[in-house]
Amino acid sequence: MIDLYYWTTPNGHKVTLFLEEAGLDYRIHPINIGKGEQFSPEFLEIAPNNRIPAIVDRAPSDGGQPLSLFESGAILEYLADKSGKFLPKSGRQRYRVLQWLYWQMGGLGPMAGQNHHFRNYAPKKIEYAVERYINETSRLYGVLDKQLDDNEYVAGDDYSIADMAIWPWIKPYEKQGQDIEDYPNLQRWFERVGERDAVKRAYAKAEEINPQNNVEMNDEARRHLFGQ
Template sequence: MVELYYWTTPNGHKITIFLEETGLDYELHPINIGRGEQFAPSFLEIAPNNRIPAIVDCAPADGGQPLSLFESGVILEYLADKTGDFLPRAGRERYVVLQWLYWQMGGLGPMAGQNHHFRNYAPEKIDYAIERYLRETARLYGVLDQRLEDHEYVGGDKYSIADMAIWPWIKPYEKQGLDIEEFPNLLRWFRNVEARPAVARAYARAEEINPQNGVEMDEEARRHLFGQR
């Protein structure tokens, strides 16, 4: 059993997609980040950086005590190694997948996140910030579009944890101010991943937990999400 501490954000969706793809037995524990549940002491024991997602693997492969992990990238890598699915075990193919996973973690996620913040959540519109993150997100879309020109999936010929990590950050492209039609290879890949039944099931779980599939951005949410030091 994998216990998943989760909210309906792109980083959360990565893990539900993996779990639905593999059929691993899991239990969802919603952590409503707009209501400050990520600061509860019980959650901080699992995720000291007070961010979702986090997991507790109650039956780790080494047979030891339950293992808790935070950070979505390492969770994907760990679960892929645990199951033997969606990440080559060795060789150059493994590192190709991992480089794109880390590209998402270090590039696409942070830049698209800042794009979302300044376009949709910032209390005042700062034109420089909006333009700066729009351009960088568009550049990263272009990098991905070029990669997909001669590869079916981001990591190569096979669907992998790199696709699972990247796709939820592309899904809200309209909120990022981008036209996905301008990136034809990316669009083809986006539709292929979108058509996977496990992706649909993962997003259906999100709908059950949080029908608006996001964060209700009231003053309390702003305080919890943007007001911490």
């Protein structure tokens, strides 16, 4: 059994996508980040960086004590190795997948995240910041579009944890100031992944936990989310 500490953000969705695809038993523990639940002592024991997602594997492969992990990329890599799915065990293709996983972790996620913040949540509009992060998001979309020109999925012919990591960050493309029709290869891939049954199940669970992905952006939420 996997205990998943989760909220309905792109990083949270990555893990539910994997768990639904792999058919692993799991239970969700919602961590409402707008209410500051990520700062509870119990959660910080699992995720000292006070960010979701995090997991506790109650039955790790080594047979030892329960294993806790934070950071969505590390969680995806661990679960893929545990289940033997969506990441080759060795060889060049394993590293092709991992390079795109790390590309998301180090590039697309942080840049799109800042894009969301300055376009949608910042108390003051800073035009330079908005323009910078829209442009950088656009550049990264272009990189991905080129990669998908002759690949069915991000790392090649097979669906992998790289796709699971990237897709939730593309889904809110309108909030990032992007027109997905400008990236035809990316659009084709985005629509194909969105039709997967596991993706639909994962987002249905998100809707149950946090209908319409609502965040009441009051002073309390700003303090918890942005340190304001």
